[in-house]
Amino acid sequence: xxxxxxxxxxxxxxxxxxxTFRCDPISEHNRLYWYRxxxxxxxEFLTYFQNEAQLEKxxxxxxxxxxxxxxxxxxxxxxxxxxxxxSAMYLCASSSRWTDTGELFFGxxxxxxxx
Amino acid sequence: DAKTTQPPSMDCAEGRAANLPCNHSTISGNEYVYWYRQIxxxxxxxxxxxxxxxETNEMASxxxxxxxxxxxxxLPHATLRDTAVxxxxxxxxxxxxxxxxxxxxxTMLLVSP
Numbered sequence: 001x002x003x004x005x006x007x008x009x010x011x012x013x014x015x016x017x018x019x020t021f022r023c024d025p026i027s028e029h030n031r032l033y034w035y036r037x038x039x040x041x042x043x044e045f046l047t048y049f050q051n052e053a054q055l056e057k058x059x060x061x062x063x064x065x066x067x068x069x070x071x072x073x074x075x076x077x078x079x080x081x082x083x084x085x086x087s088a089m090y091l092c093a094s095s096s097r098w099t100d101t102g103e104l105f106f107g108x109x110x111x112x113x114x115x
Numbered sequence: 116d117a118k119t120t121q122p123p124s125m126d127c128a129e130g131r132a133a134n135l136p137c138n139h140s141t142i143s144g145n146e147y148v149y150w151y152r153q154i155x156x157x158x159x160x161x162x163x164x165x166x167x168x169x170e171t172n173e174m175a176s177x178x179x180x181x182x183x184x185x186x187x188x189x190l191p192h193a194t195l196r197d198t199a200v201x202x203x204x205x206x207x208x209x210x211x212x213x214x215x216x217x218x219x220x221x222t223m224l225l226v227s228p
Binding site: 004033035040041042043044045048056091093101102103104105106107108109 | 147149156157158159160161164200202206215216217218219220221
């Protein structure tokens, strides 16, 4: 499968714990995006990388959130000191700068439940 | 905030055409109209996009009004697998806004037998 993959698919944690999600984009894609989706809402943009550079961050990305893409390939999204309001689906997407028609390819998401 | 308005839900009989409307009255000249859909428990999937001409691909057709203030996504022969939330998005083709998609709540399309 050469699509966007995310791991883990599901995570249940207790409030106050740290969690980390991983995203592996389509191999030739140099743009990578993180979105968050809560029940009944559309996905909300969190942050965007072009290669290893984080070029845009939403105001939704509080100080407890950090995203990295150290070698311009896979990316991680870490949430520190989780809160119940962090419960959501975290979606990763990728696209190619060179053939970019505006189509983003999304993974199936990582669902976080904070107890 | 999303710059589009869509009905919250629509129904369609299997085999019939599904016509999903979208209003984007404040669209700018350099903004494209994109459609994505999200099947339950999956990530969003790109369907089609256009600037001002009508577009067609293997999944759907996109009809954009001449004043570009509204559009319609047409699924010509809806199947049960087309049951999903459909998002209409306007997106700048270049400049600082280029990188992001802003999703609204979309239209929940239910295709019934």
